[in-house]
Amino acid sequence: MEAAAISARAVVKSFGVGDARTLALKGADFRAVEGELHLIVGPSGCGKTTLLSVLAGTLECDQGEVSVLGTRITALSNAEVTRFRRGHIGFIFQQFNLIPTLSLLENVSVPLLLQGAGRREAEAKAAERLAQVGLSGRERQRPSQLSGGQQQRVAIARALVHEPRLVICDEPTSALDSVTGHQIMDLLSGAARAPGRCVLIVTHDPRIYGYADRISEMEDGRVTAVHSGESLSSFIHAATRS
């Protein structure tokens, strides 16, 4: 059996108190393995983003256990989780979240700088990454000078620059047109081929289901089905036809 990149058991997370309380995760179980591109799909409001946040260690869950890359992050202190994210996780957000006042090069160097790398070294690696996503020669530009798809490519460069073993993406293509979305997914599925890496993507977008090695389906705060191999093809077939 493949090595587990993530395993989560019985994760419960609620927001708010009293009447305003919503139970976003109601005992979700989840598993992803190294070397795969894993999609989390499901209807709006079913808890995808919440689960992703918990798995990424950016949100503390109320109950349950989460292990990421062999570390039980639910047992770590706040500072330890922060250090863990810094070392092992790359992030790609729906809104790209590049820092507008920094150049592309500076934006991409941030994860390395956070790890304490020197500026020269960080920028050299960042330039390499930018070249890999097809943006060489534009290192000094600002994010606002780029199209959405280009910005998302910068975000991918940033997420991969420190060679994290887990890459977390929330709706990476939903702000993009179909062609650009496919370019982005090509880059991400390429990234998933790196040894020992897992790329985890939350999406609404059936057009990109075909990139998945495995799909976890969520409904109402739980993971209700996991598709891979044969069942994956039929799931994708059904989803894209409707």
Add this chain to the structure above:
Amino acid sequence: MFLIALKMLLGDRSKYWMLVGGLAFSSLLMTQQYFVFQGLLSWTTSHMRNMRASIWVVESRVDQVNETKAMRDTDVNRVRSVDGVDFAVPLFQGVLKARTADGADKMIQMIGLHSGTLYGRPPRMIEGDITQIRLPNSVIIDTLAAETNRLGAGLGRPLRIGDTFEINDREARVVGICQTERHFFGYPYVFSTYDQALQYAPRQRKMLSMILAEPKPGSDVAEVARRIAAETGLRAYTVPQLEKSTLRWVWTNTGIPISFLTTIILGFVVGVAVSGQTFYSFVLENLRNLGALKAMGAGNGLLAGMLLLQSVTVGLIGFGIGIGLTALFGLTVAKGGQPPFKMEALFLFQALAAVILICALAALFGIRRVAKLEPAIVFRG
């Protein structure tokens, strides 16, 4: 990351200039007001630098140098007889009215020096010879008195040696011009001998304003002053004592310190308000970016350090500009000593500390906000 922090701030031009401007204004207000205040305070003790004496003996109820209560002429001899006193001389000090060539009345600060010693004479003569005030109806005036709009009025030019004017219907002939430090009351100095000053001043039963004394060489000034006070029942101040007492008097009896302090505190408060507000909104606008940094593994400590660096940086730049403007003010507007202006290095450091405190406070609100920030917000649309 600290370079990144600075670039984040510099990238937001309007906030950056707002912060720098607010802090520059605050620094300017604090330092400029303080230095004018210091200048004004120094005017209150300028008598002591214009009539230098080691011991100042005054009537027992007088507690500052600008106030006089007349003593008996015989008090001079009582002071002279105190052990340790080398010599003691009378001094007349009073505000009199002088009449200029065109018949206008101008107030002057009349000083009557002991004719034999001329002890208490002004520190620097510009023209003429101080000993000439011993001649009948002769005075030495300071440069302020000589000005065209002071005693020179009616002549259309500054007063010169040989010119005359009137004090209380008596002629006063200028035999010299001296340099003085400006006095708090704003009246120019006119020096004459003690006896002539009494002639110029309206006749009163007691005319002696002060006694200036010098201790014997090698004796302790403070000790001699203490002995004079004990033996004569008068008050005897050393220079530092009288300076302190005069300043205390200004603090307790005039509204000047309070009004300046209010402005200085206002400068501080405005600085806190403007920069705190601006910086906080800068932080709020950057919350998504800060959240993204946090998600990517920036700890609270690092983010706090970044915010602090940003605010202290604008603080230092603002302070630099503010101090520059204050210095410019000192070199231009206040050049002629009007308004008075006295730079003090110590206060520059205090103002710098205040500005850094302002920045730290401003950053603190942002730091608290960022500490509470859930990095997961960046996943929300």
